[in-house]
Every structure is written in C-alpha cells, then in structure tokens.
Amino acid sequence: MAQTTTLVIGAGVVGVAIAHALQARGRKVTLIDRDTPGRGASFGNLASIAVTEFMPASRPAIWRQIPGWMLDPEGPVRVRPAYMPRLVPWFLRFLAASRPTRLRALEAAGAALCARVYDDLLPLLAETGLQDMLSDEGCLSLYTDEAELKADRDHIAILERFGFPHEVIGRQAIRALEPALSGKIGLAIRFPQNRTVQDPYRLVLRLTERFCGLGGVVAQGEVVGFDRSDRIGGVRLRDGRNLTADEVVICAGAFSGRLSALLGEPIPLETERGYHTQIMAPGLRLRHSIIWPARAFMVSPTAGGIRVGGTVEMAGLDAPPDWRRAKVTVRRAREALPDLQVQQTTEWMGHRPALPDTIPILSASARTAGVFYATGHGHLGLTYAATTARLMADLITGQRPPIDLAPYRINRF
Numbered sequence: 001m002a003q004t005t006t007l008v009i010g011a012g013v014v015g016v017a018i019a020h021a022l023q024a025r026g027r028k029v030t031l032i033d034r035d036t037p038g039r040g041a042s043f044g045n046l047a048s049i050a051v052t053e054f055m056p057a058s059r060p061a062i063w064r065q066i067p068g069w070m071l072d073p074e075g076p077v078r079v080r081p082a083y084m085p086r087l088v089p090w091f092l093r094f095l096a097a098s099r100p101t102r103l104r105a106l107e108a109a110g111a112a113l114c115a116r117v118y119d120d121l122l123p124l125l126a127e128t129g130l131q132d133m134l135s136d137e138g139c140l141s142l143y144t145d146e147a148e149l150k151a152d153r154d155h156i157a158i159l160e161r162f163g164f165p166h167e168v169i170g171r172q173a174i175r176a177l178e179p180a181l182s183g184k185i186g187l188a189i190r191f192p193q194n195r196t197v198q199d200p201y202r203l204v205l206r207l208t209e210r211f212c213g214l215g216g217v218v219a220q221g222e223v224v225g226f227d228r229s230d231r232i233g234g235v236r237l238r239d240g241r242n243l244t245a246d247e248v249v250i251c252a253g254a255f256s257g258r259l260s261a262l263l264g265e266p267i268p269l270e271t272e273r274g275y276h277t278q279i280m281a282p283g284l285r286l287r288h289s290i291i292w293p294a295r296a297f298m299v300s301p302t303a304g305g306i307r308v309g310g311t312v313e314m315a316g317l318d319a320p321p322d323w324r325r326a327k328v329t330v331r332r333a334r335e336a337l338p339d340l341q342v343q344q345t346t347e348w349m350g351h352r353p354a355l356p357d358t359i360p361i362l363s364a365s366a367r368t369a370g371v372f373y374a375t376g377h378g379h380l381g382l383t384y385a386a387t388t389a390r391l392m393a394d395l396i397t398g399q400r401p402p403i404d405l406a407p408y409r410i411n412r413f
C-alpha cells in the first residue's frame with residue numbers, strides 16, 4: 001500500500017511538533033512555510049511551559065477589568081481604535097464564553113491539556129536530545145501585599161480545583177530564591193511546574209533538523225489555495241506551484257483563519273499581538289521566570305540574557321508594531337528588578353493565535369475530508385505543542401487519543 005502523504009502548513013512550534021509526530025507514525029510528511037521555520041510567534045515567545053495559565057480569558061474577573069484597561073494607553077490590553085469595529089464579532093463570542101457553565105467546561109478543557117504537557121514534552125525533548133533545554137526551576141508570581149494576592153484569587157482557586165501544585169512564600173523565602181527581586185515584593189506564589197525553555201526558536205530549529213534527518217521534507221512557499229473534490233488533494237502556492245497530498249494539517253498560527261476561509265470553514269481567530277525585549281547582559285541572574293499579575297508583565301531567563309514581555313494588543317495581522325508596548329513592560333520589570341541593566345536590547349512583536357474561548361482547535365475539518373486543524377493556541381502554543389502533536393497524530397491516524405477531543409472541535413462556535 002502506498003504511504004500516506006501529509007502536508008503540514010506552518011512551521012511554528014505546533015507544526016514542527018506535529019510533522020515530527022506524524023513522521024513517527026509512518027506518514028510521509030512535508031512541512032511547508034512561507035518563511036524559514038520558527039519565525040512566527042514561536043520565535044520570540046516568553047519561553048514558559050505555563051501549565052498554570054490555561055484558564056479562559058473570558059472569566060468575569062478578567063472582563064470586568066477590560067473597560068479600565070481600554071482607557072489606559074499603557075494597560076495590559078490595548079485595542080487600536082481603528083480595529084475596534086472588526087473585533088466586535090470576536091468580542092461577542094468572548095462574552096458568550098463567559099457563561100458559568102461554559103466557563104467550567106473551558107477550564108476543564110484547558111486543564112486536561114495542561115495536565116499531560118510533561119507526559120508529551122519530556123519524551124519529545126529526550127528523543128531529540130534536547131533535555132537540557134528545560135530549566136529545573138518554575139515560575140514566581142509576585143505580589144506586593146495580601147491585597148494584590150487576593151485580587152488573583154480566582155486564578156488560584158481554579159488551580160486548586162484541578163490540583164496544580166503551588167505554594168505561597170513570604171519575603172525571606174523570595175529573597176533566598178531570587179535575590180535580584182525588589183524589597184517591594186512581599187509575597188509570591190511558586191509554580192514549580194512552570195519551567196522555562198532556554199531558547200524557543202532553537203527548539204523549533206532542532207526539531208526541524210531532526211525531522212529532516214529522519215527523511216522529512218521542508219518546503220518554502222505560501223499556501224494561497226486548496227485543490228479538493230470530495231476530499232483534499234493538495235495546495236496551491238503563491239509562486240504557482242501545486243503540491244499534492246492525501247492529508248493537509250493547517251497549523252499556520254494566527255494566519256490559520258485565512259486558510260480555513262479558503263476552505264469555506266471560517267473560524268473566529270484573532271491575533272493577540274505581544275512584544276518582547278531580549279536583554280543581553282542584564283546585570284543580574286534569574287533562576288525562575290517571574291510574573292507580576294498586577295503589572296501585567298513576565299520575565300524569563302533565556303539563553304543570552306533575560307526576556308521581558310507580556311500584554312495584549314488587538315490590532316489585527318497587518319498593522320505595524322507599536323514599540324511603545326515593549327518599552328512599557330521593560331519599565332515595569334525594572335520596578336521588580338531594580339538593578340536591571342537595559343543597554344543591550346532587541347525588540348520583537350509576534351502574533352498569538354487567539355480564539356474567543358481560549359482553548360485551541362484540535363480537530364478534523366467539518367467540511368473537507370483529509371483536512372485537519374491545530375490552531376488557536378493563544379498564550380500557550382509552546383506549552384501545548386508536544387501535547388497537540390500527540391493528540392493530532394492520534395486523531396489523524398485513527399487511534400484513540402488519551403483525552404476526549406470533543407471540546408476542541410472546529411464547529412463548536
């Protein structure tokens with residue numbers, strides 16, 4: 001019998017992990033990207049395996065703060081005024097995802113993925129010789145005082161409900177773990193499982209190398225159309241080439257919605273744009289990543305310094321970056337890390353693929369046989385990549401996945 005050929009569209013961390021997993025299941029896989037692998041959101045994320053951050057953004061504790069954030073040009077969420085009308089349908093779905101019963105279901109769906117992240121990630125790193133990429137330490141969530149900690153209580157309550165380990169620590173223990181932190185920080189929660197990948201871009205490159213070493217093909221080209229009759233037959237590229245395939249997996253990050261629309265299957269995918277500043281020679285060392293929820297930034301120790309980022313900007317796929325967003329997070333990070341040196345920096349902007357109900361689409365197409373989707377991973381694409389690959393490989397090869405995939409189906413909206 002001829003080997004099944006699979007085309008994976010998008011060589012971000014999600015696509016590369018899926019290509020690798022399908023290859024291991026005997027598929028003949030081509031990975032196609034309009035750019036070189038790993039240059040999308042997977043290039044510059046905050047490197048965190050953020051297993052305690054799965055909760056839906058549409059919960060009331062968050063959306064009640066949105067009007068205030070909107071009025072603050074330096075707030076954690078910024079919507080560019082010109083983009084507001086385009087965002088209305090997405091925002092209505094976001095509100096619909098805040099019904100109490102729906103929220104409970106979304107929390108459970110996020111937790112089910114996070115609970116198995118290391119079951120999938122550790123074997124993938126071991127198999128590819130990348131175990132050393134993962135830090136031993138977790139993440140510290142920072143609070144100046146009890147009042148700030150209390151404001152984060154709905155997050156903690158959800159973690160407790162699903163049994164994710166965490167411990168509250170006081171000033172002395174914080175100083176002992178991270179001497180560079182300001183004396184302003186009076187309390188922290190330690191999340192031991194939120195470990196950090198040294199270099200998310202290198203992770204994609206190494207997985208791609210491994211995939212190619214085992215006979216996988218990486219092609220460069222922009223997919224602009226599909227060939228299909230009763231099922232998928234292949235894709236059309238901007239340069240006029242056609243590639244044939246028995247199966248197509250769409251994992252083009254925030255751009256997946258443009259491809260699904262070409263297949264007559266619209267999905268409410270937006271982009272939550274995010275920025276990072278990579279600081280070389282920061283003049284201090286961090287063992288943990290840190291988040292300060294009240295100031296809405298994150299700092300991660302990465303290869304070649306530390307990386308500062310966070311916040312959300314809703315401005316679509318085509319608007320130019322607003323680098324002020326990156327500078328705000330650095331200013332806030334200096335509040336937590338008073339000795340931080342910021343002479344040598346680079347700034348970056350990336351597109352998180354964001355669905356209004358926070359959980360990704362991991363699904364067969366509801367319209368075209370042979371088409372599959374793995375997209376909408378939002379703030380957790382790095383975290384979910386290995387698990388997504390495992391689940392998609394099961395789905396595509398007709399094996400029973402270890403968790404129920406119904407919550408992640410494409411036609412749930």
Ligand SMILES: Cc1cc2nc3c(=O)[nH]c(=O)nc-3n(C[C@H](O)[C@H](O)[C@H](O)COP(=O)(O)OP(=O)(O)OC[C@H]3O[C@@H](n4cnc5c(N)ncnc54)[C@H](O)[C@@H]3O)c2cc1C
Nearest residue numbers: 010012014034040041042046048223253274380381382383
């Ligand atoms: C500032 C920031 C911080 C983040 N921090 C974290 C974190 O700490 N932990 C975490 O888990 N996640 C984090 N994320 C989210 C994470 O980076 C994303 O969820 C993840 O990278 C998405 O991966 P992807 O493979 O789906 O998309 P991408 O990495 O964007 O890859 C999509 C690929 O598809 C290609 N493509 C698009 N259209 C086409 C086409 N028509 N034809 C061919 N190719 C196409 C693109 O060129 C791109 O290479 C962060 C994101 C940002 C922006």
